[in-house]
Structure formats: structure tokens, C-alpha cells
Amino acid sequence: xxxxxxxxxxxxxxxxxxxxxxxxxxxxxxxxxxxxxxxxxxxxxxxxxxxxxxxxxxxxxxxxxxxxxxxxxxxxxxxxxxxxxxxxxxxxxxxxxxxxxxxxxxxxxxxxxxxxxxxxxxxxxxxxxxxxxxxxxxxxxxxxxxxxxxxxxxxxxxxxxxxxxxxxxxxxxx
Amino acid sequence: xxxxxxxxxxxxxxxxxxxxxxxxxxxxxxxxxxxxxxxxxxxxxxxxxxxxxxxxxxxxxxxxxxxxxxxxxxxxxxxxxxxxxxxxxxxxxxxxxxxxxxxxxxxxxxxxxxxxxxxxxxxxxxxxxxxxxxxxxxxxxxxxxxxxxxxxxxxxxxxxxxxxxxxxxxxxxxxxxxxxxxxxxxxxxxxxxxxxxxxxxxxxxxxxxxxxxxxxxxxxxxxxxxxxxxxxxxxxxxxxxxxxxxxxxxxxxxxxxxxxxxxxxxxxxxxxxxxxxxxxxxxxxxxxxxxxxxxxxxxxxxxxxxxxxxxxxxxxxxxxxxxxxxxxxxxxxxxxxxxxxxxxxxxxxxxxxxxxxxxxxxxxxxxxxxxxxxxxxxxxxxxxxxxxxxxxxxxxxxxxxxxxxxxxxxxxxxxxxxxxxxxxxxxxxxxxxxxxxxxxxxxxxxxxxxxxxxxxxxxxxxxxxxxxxxxxxxxxxxxxxxxxxxxxxxxxxxxxx
Numbered sequence: 129x130x131x132x133x134x135x136x137x138x139x140x141x142x143x144x145x146x147x148x149x150x151x152x153x154x155x156x157x158x159x160x161x162x163x164x165x166x167x168x169x170x171x172x173x174x175x176x177x178x179x180x181x182x183x184x185x186x187x188x189x190x191x192x193x194x195x196x197x198x199x200x201x202x203x204x205x206x207x208x209x210x211x212x213x214x215x216x217x218x219x220x221x222x223x224x225x226x227x228x229x230x231x232x233x234x235x236x237x238x239x240x241x242x243x244x245x246x247x248x249x250x251x252x253x254x255x256x257x258x259x260x261x262x263x264x265x266x267x268x269x270x271x272x273x274x275x276x277x278x279x280x281x282x283x284x285x286x287x288x289x290x291x292x293x294x295x296x297x298x299x300x301x302x
Numbered sequence: 303x304x305x306x307x308x309x310x311x312x313x314x315x316x317x318x319x320x321x322x323x324x325x326x327x328x329x330x331x332x333x334x335x336x337x338x339x340x341x342x343x344x345x346x347x348x349x350x351x352x353x354x355x356x357x358x359x360x361x362x363x364x365x366x367x368x369x370x371x372x373x374x375x376x377x378x379x380x381x382x383x384x385x386x387x388x389x390x391x392x393x394x395x396x397x398x399x400x401x402x403x404x405x406x407x408x409x410x411x412x413x414x415x416x417x418x419x420x421x422x423x424x425x426x427x428x429x430x431x432x433x434x435x436x437x438x439x440x441x442x443x444x445x446x447x448x449x450x451x452x453x454x455x456x457x458x459x460x461x462x463x464x465x466x467x468x469x470x471x472x473x474x475x476x477x478x479x480x481x482x483x484x485x486x487x488x489x490x491x492x493x494x495x496x497x498x499x500x501x502x503x504x505x506x507x508x509x510x511x512x513x514x515x516x517x518x519x520x521x522x523x524x525x526x527x528x529x530x531x532x533x534x535x536x537x538x539x540x541x542x543x544x545x546x547x548x549x550x551x552x553x554x555x556x557x558x559x560x561x562x563x564x565x566x567x568x569x570x571x572x573x574x575x576x577x578x579x580x581x582x583x584x585x586x587x588x589x590x591x592x593x594x595x596x597x598x599x600x601x602x603x604x605x606x607x608x609x610x611x612x613x614x615x616x617x618x619x620x621x622x623x624x625x626x627x628x629x630x631x632x633x634x635x636x637x638x639x640x641x642x643x644x645x646x647x648x649x650x651x652x653x654x655x656x657x658x659x660x661x662x663x664x665x666x667x668x669x670x671x672x673x674x675x676x677x678x679x680x681x682x683x684x685x686x687x688x689x690x691x692x693x694x695x696x697x698x699x700x701x702x703x704x705x706x707x708x709x710x711x712x713x714x715x716x717x718x719x720x721x722x723x724x725x726x727x728x729x730x731x732x733x734x735x736x737x738x739x740x741x742x743x744x745x746x747x748x749x750x751x752x753x754x755x756x757x758x759x760x761x762x763x764x765x766x767x768x769x770x771x772x773x774x775x776x777x778x779x780x781x782x783x784x785x786x787x788x789x790x791x792x793x794x795x796x797x798x799x
Binding site for chain 2: 137140141145152155159160161162167168169170172174175176179180182183186187189190193220222223225226227230231233234235237238246249250253254256257258259266269270273277281285289290291292293294
């Protein structure tokens with residue numbers, strides 16, 4: 129952990145969470161209130177406002193704490209390190225790749241079916257989690273693992289345990 | 303009736319079904335995303351053709367195996383297999399990281415057994431008394447209990463209190479999605495019918511633990527590392543000495559009592575009992591600073607409590623016909639299918655079946671101990687599978703768990719969303735564990751607070767001594783935990799200087 133980024137870990141989440149809590153509370157008036165017999169004095173708006181305002185207050189606490197940390201940091205003569213966004217993203221390419229693979233897996237599972245989607249996802253995810261220098265040795269084992277996992281898990285959960293896994297366009301065989 | 307119940311369980315087929323139930327339950331519990339509830343749901347039709355004793359015994363075995371199996375993935379992968387084993391990760395995984403995976407598993411298994419036995423003993427001896435006590439819990443008491451349990455967040459947050467509280471509030475806020483309690487008006491569903499039931503706890507857990515574990519590994523891919531977690535895992539007996547076992551007995555008894563207490567109260571369950579007992583164990587320990595670094599005490603507290611919750615949850619199920627959590631709700635269905643009507647008259651009308659259930663639970667606990675101790679060598683071999691191969695398979699199993707939870711693909715989308723949220727929270731140094739408490743307890747708090755708002759004018763709070771005691775306890779927990787947190791924060795600051 130770089131010392132100079134400590135205040136950022138308070139200010140940035142604080143601002144994002146404050147914005148989210150404001151957005152959340154702005155949705156509350158749209159909730160229909162039950163007013164007939166048996167209605168409670170505290171309506172279904174109360175708790176969302178309670179949690180929303182609690183989050184707003186805690187976010188404000190974080191922001192203020194972050195600003196104080198920033199002032200202390202500046203008072204000690206600290207200089208913020210300017211990091212390029214692209215460099216930071218490139219540094220996290222395996223994480224971004226994993227999220228994209230996972231998102232595509234769940235997005236296409238319904239249309240292409242569980243088995244094919246799983247084979248492609250497991251293969252891609254194994255390679256993402258393997259350093260590129262070792263890909264050569266891992267391509268075949270990764271492919272074999274993916275194919276076995278795809279068919280075996282489909283059979284076990286769909287056929288044996290009746291979990292409604294998507295069959296997809298190509299039928300239950302795939 | 304006792305002998306009749308014992309005879310019913312001693313039949314070879316019944317013993318076999320119990321053994322199968324425990325084994326299947328352990329597998330379901332060990333796989334992240336698959337829960338004891340799902341195991342019971344999937345195997346309920348299998349019991350249709352069995353006798354009442356056989357069928358119910360198998361369902362109980364699935365329940366006990368399912369709750370116990372969760373510790374395996376919690377310790378080995380840092381991904382709780384079931385919500386009941388969330389707190390097992392806190393010290394179980396650090397123990398595994400220190401090369402003590404076998405010791406952590408042995409501790410978890412043995413104290414799961416101890417917790418189950420204490421829970422069953424209390425169930426057999428004190429069921430009528432505890433039911434009478436549980437019936438005193440109404441809106442005021444539940445509201446205060448939820449508040450008391452939420453106050454544990456302050457203890458769980460550690461030195462950074464605002465971030466811990468933020469996590470708990472986000473959890474409570476996520477729990478407001480879906481139909482509102484009491485009036486069933488949709489909130490924050492944005493017209494999506496899939497959100498009417500709100501987010502599922504198991505899906506949130508997958509996002510918070512499983513996906514974040516994959517991403518943590520993804521971050522380290524380019525570092526030079528050994529892809530197997532552990533190669534030489536030494537296994538000797540249960541992994542700990544008799545002296546260590548004896549030293550843990552007070553911790554186990556307190557945790558078991560907390561587990562049973564939480565278990566008898568509907569709607570709370572093992573996910574909360576393990577965290578509360580962990581927090582209580584930590585706060586009352588002489589070496590609280592060691593919690594979270596990989597000590598036996600944390601695993602003992604969590605695993606004893608979550609298994610004791612089983613006995614607790616069965617008390618209102620049998621004596622009042624009130625299920626405490628989704629798993630016991632399915633067990634209630636199983637009892638009814640086999641013409642056993644739970645309620646105050648169950649001992650008179652189906653006494654033999656009730657005793658058969660008690661014996662089945664005992665036998666299931668013994669099978670659980672044997673299977674898990676015997677299987678530890680195989681479980682530990684998971685650590686020898688390269689993580690880059692293991693984690694994608696775990697993710698697929700999590701996806702299956704998310705789909706199987708409500709048989710809808712939509713839950714996999716929320717799973718990914720929660721995973722992204724958890725990753726960003728971890729990057730922002732916001733702890734994710736308090737979120738689970740907020741998520742579980744938020745709806746209980748809201749429902750009962752709104753009921754209290756109806757009752758307040760005719761039935762003031764001072765008529766409810768349990769409410770007053772719980773509120774006082776909440777205030778004390780907040781003060782003492784906040785003070786301890788401030789001390790920790792100061793110590794950390796001095797160390798940083």
C-alpha cells in the first residue's frame with residue numbers, strides 16, 4: 129500500500145457511496161404506500177430512508193476523514209503520484225479478463241446452452257489464470273478439463289439432480 | 303416409544319439411507335453455492351416411497367451433512383460452502399495458509415460433531431421449556447434481537463469502524479429489494495419480476511467470497527508462484543491434542559448455547575449464529591488480537607455454533623410446527639408428506655417417529671464425524687489441484703448453485719454483479735463480512751419494527767422485559783466493541799509510525 133493513496137481509499141469510495149445513497153433515496157417516493165386497513169404507522173418508505181441516510185452519513189464521514197488525511201499528507205510535504213488509468217487497467221488485465229469471461233458466460237448460457245458455455249468459459253478462464261509463458265503446456269489439459277467439466281456437470285446436475293440448467297440451441301446432447 | 307424409535311432407526315435400510323444422506327449432504331455443503339436446503343429439496347422426492355422413519359431420517363441426515371460440509375471449502379478455499387460456515391473462513395483459511403489445513407479441518411469436524419451433540423441433547427431434554435421461551439419472542443423481542451445481532455457488526459469491523467458499518471448498511475440496503483414486508487409492495491425491482499423475492503443470500507455469498515477469491519488469484523497470476531496451494535499436508539489423527547481439545551471446551555459450550563439459542567428463533571439461522579459466536583469468542587478471549595490470524599478458537603466457535611443451531615432449529619419445528627430457516631421449512635414439508643403433524647401433540651400422536659428423529663440425528667452426527675475424519679485426506683488433496691484449474695470449476699459450480707437456488711438464470715447475473723461489487727469493496731478496504739449480517743438481519747429488523755410501530759400505542763415497550771434486556775445488551779456491546787476497536791486502531795497507528 130502506497131502511503132499517498134490512503135486518503136484516496138476514503139475519498140473515492142465516500143463520494144461514490146454518497147452518490148449511490150442519494151440515488152437510492154430518490155427512488156423511494158416511487159414506492160407505492162399501503163394505506164388500507166392494517167397499514168403500519170411506519171410505511172415501507174421508512175427503512176429505505178433509514179438505511180439510505182445512514183449510508184449517506186457514513187459516506188460523509190469517510191469523505192471528511194479522507195480530506196483530513198489528505199491535509200496531513202500535504203502538511204508533511206507529500207506529493208501525489210499521478211498514475212495513468214490505462215497503465216492501471218493493463219496491470220489488472222487478468223481481473224478484467226476474468227470478469228468479462230464470467231459476464232459473457234452467464235450472458236450466453238441461455239442461448240448456447242450450459243454445456244457449450246461451460247466448455248468455452250472453463251477453457252478461457254484457465255488460460256486467463258495461467259501466465260502466458262505457460263500457455264503452451266496448458267492448452268491441451270485446459271481443453272480436456274473444460275470438455276469433461278462441461279459434459280459431466282451437465283449430466284450430474286441436469287439429468288441426475290434435475291437442476292434446470294439451460295439446454296440451449298443445440299439440444300440436451302450438447 | 304423410545305425403544306420403538308430406536309428399533310426403527312436400527313433397520314439396515316434406515317442406517318444405509320442415513321449414511322447416504324450424510325455423504326450427499328457433506329458434498330452439497332462442501333460445494334460453494336449448493337446448500338443443505340437444496341440437498342433436501344432435491345432428495346425430498348426420493349423419500350416419497352420410504353417409511354416415515356426412513357424418509358425423515360434421510361432428510362435429517364442431509365441437513366446435518368449439509369451444514370457440516372460447508373467447513374471444507376471455507377477452510378481450503380476461503381469460500382464458505384454454506385452461509386453457516388462464513389465465520390469458519392476467518393481463521394480456517396489462515397490456518398490452511400500456515401500449513402495447518404489438516405488441523406483446521408480436524409478442529410472443524412470434531413467441534414461440528416460436539417455442536418451437533420450438544421444441540422441434540424438440548425433438543426431432547428429442554429424442547430418444551432425452550433419452546434415456551436421462544437413463544438415469548440414477538441415483534442418487540444425480534445426487533446431488539448435483530449438490533450442486538452446488528453450491533454455485533456461493530457465488533458466485527460475491526461479498527462476501521464466506518465467502513466465496517468458501511469458494509470453492514472449496504473447489506474441491509476440490498477435486502478430492501480423485493481416485496482416489502484407486511485404490505486408486499488414491490489421496492490427497487492424496476493419492473494423485473496425476478497427481483498420480487500429479493501436477492502438470495504447464497505447468491506450474495508458466491509459474489510462476496512467465490513468471485514472475489516478468483517479475482518484475488520487473477521491479480522497474482524504474473525507473480526512467480528507455485529500453483530498448488532499446498533503439497534505436503536501432514537495429517538495425524540484429528541490434527542490436535544487432547545489437551546487442546548479440553549482447553550476449547552468452555553469456548554465450545556458457549557458457542558453451542560449461542561447456536562441453540564439462535565436456532566430456536568425463526569428467521570435468523572446458522573449464518574448469524576456462527577458470526578455471533580465468533581464475535582463473542584473473540585471479545586471474551588485473552589488473546590483477541592490473534593483472531594483472524596489462524597487460531598483454533600475461531601474455527602471452534604464458528605463450527606460448534608452452526609451445528610448446534612441444527613438442534614435449536616428442530617425444537618420449534620417439532621414442538622410448534624414453526625420452521626426456523628429454509629432448510630427446516632423443507633423438513634416440515636417432509637414431515638407432512640410422511641403424515642407426521644408437528645405441533646404440541648407430536649409426542650402423543652407420533653412419539654415413536656419423534657424418538658426415531660432424535661436417534662437418526664445422533665447416528666447422522668456419528669456418520670458425519672466418521673466420514674469427514676476419514677475423508678480429510680481426500681479433502682486436503684484439493685489443495686494439490688492447481689488453483690488455475692480448480693477455481694474455474696468452482697465458479698461453474700457456483701453458477702449451478704445460483705441457478706438451482708430458484709431455478710432462474712437471472713441469479714447468475716446478480717452473482718456477477720455482487721462479485722464486481724465485492725471486488726471494488728475489497729479494493730477500497732471495505733470489509734465484506736458485515737454485509738452478510740446486514741443482509742440477513744435487515745428484513746427481520748424492518749418487519750418487526752413496523753409491527754412494533756402498530757403495537758406501540760396499546761402495548762408499550764416496558765411491558766417487554768426481554769426487549770429491555772436486549773436493548774441494554776446492544777448498548778453495552780456497541781460501547782465495549784467501539785472502545786476495543788479504537789484501541790486496535792491506536793495500536794495500528796503506532797505500529798505504522
